[in-house]
Amino acid sequence: MPANLTPQYLEAERRFKSARTTEEKLESLVEMQATLPKHKGTEKMQADIRRRMAKLRNEQSRRPASRAGLIYRVDKEGAGQLALVGPPNSGKSALVRAVTHATPEVADYPFTTRQPQPGMMSFEDIQFQLVDLPPVHPEFHESWIYQIIRNADAVLLVVALDDPDLLEDLETTLGELDKAKVHLGHGTMPGVVGWLQKPTLLVGTKRDLGGAEDDLEILRELYGQRFDILALSAETGEGLELLSRAVFDLLDLVRVYTKAPSHKIEKTAPYVLRRGSHLLDLAALVHHDFLTQLKYARVWGHGKFEGQMVNRDYILGDKDVIELHR
Ligand SMILES: Nc1nc2c(ncn2[C@@H]2O[C@H](COP(=O)(O)OP(=O)(O)O)[C@@H](O)[C@H]2O)c(=O)[nH]1
Ligand SMILES: [Mg+2]
Secondary structure, eight states: OOTTOOHHHHHHHHHHHHOOSHHHHHHHHHHHHHHSOOSGGGHHHHHHHHHHHHHHHHHHHTSTTOOTTOOOOOOOOTTOEEEEEOSTTSSHHHHHHHHSSOOOOOOSSSOOOOSOEEEEEEETTEEEEEEEOOOOOTTOOOHHHHHHHHHSSEEEEEEETTOTTHHHHHHHHHHHHHHTTEEESSSOOSOSTTOEEEOEEEEEEOTTSTTHHHHHHHHHHHHTTTSEEEEOOTTTOTTGGGHHHHHHHHHTEEEEEEOOTTSOOOOOSOEEEETTOBHHHHHHHHOHHHHHHOOEEEEEOTTSOTTEEEOTTOBOOTTEEEEEEO
16 A cells, blocks of 8 residues: 555545445545545556446436435325325326426426425315325335335325336336335235335326327226226316315315304314214314313204204214314
8 A cells, every 4th residue: 555645535535434325435435536646656546446436426327316315204284195106207296286386397307306395285175285206216216205105194196198108117116115015005915014005096197198098998997996096187287176176085084164152154274084083083183171071062064954963973074063062
């Protein structure tokens, strides 16, 4: 080893050896290159550094958008959080742009989306949070993507109806999720320990393009049991108006309004609960005192006569108006 190596070089070399990510290794190599004395005795070392850098850069370019070590999470807002999952270029970002105020970048090349991009979609008087994500793809392993999917309430599985490799791309996507122990839609999960099942709406985009109807037919035939399926176009707007209702149904929710005794009915912001929730679940949301002291309630709603008395195991209906009594 040449005797005249500087402390800076040795420090950079030490960091290179302990570096864990491609980025850290590259940074250390750049520094090693800069601090290595350049003379005949270090020629071999210079060549070695260049070779290692080329190899790492090559690795990096085959792993697009990788920024190892970065972790993203998205705090939930609204009545439900939906992760947009799908192959590259399927139209996830265009869909989020079309139905929310968010403006994720849309482009005709893959891997444009590199960070989660939340946006709110309205359904009547409630909102859902859509989270645009990078594609699910074998070459793009960022664990945070799968953490967001696992944490979401449901999934929009987005495929492009003009994709010539539609079925293959869809299976690849489902395969990647299998690796992350996430099962989308109905049907039995391959395993039990650590597996999660996510309510999933299969969204076929680019319905405006050629061949879409045939592909849609095939999707219905092959995946109709496993997913609810919706076809739309972010370009022409066709079918977009059906999305928020489909998400509401997917999440299986009810909206309940409360009113105080002797006040008139005012349908302001509803409480949102899972379908099948009982009156007592609502009481717990409204106030702890109601949870412990609830005697009965009156309900104005579908299939009830106005102000009908119900007890704590009454199953709430969508758009019920409830007056709690203790
Ligand atoms: N014709 C048509 N093109 C679309 C539609 N949705 C997206 N695109 C185009 O498909 C490409 C990929 O869209 P993008 O939303 O970036 O896909 P992502 O990678 O899944 O986020 C872009 O060129 C979009 O303009 C659609 O409904 N119809
Ligand atoms: Mg995108």
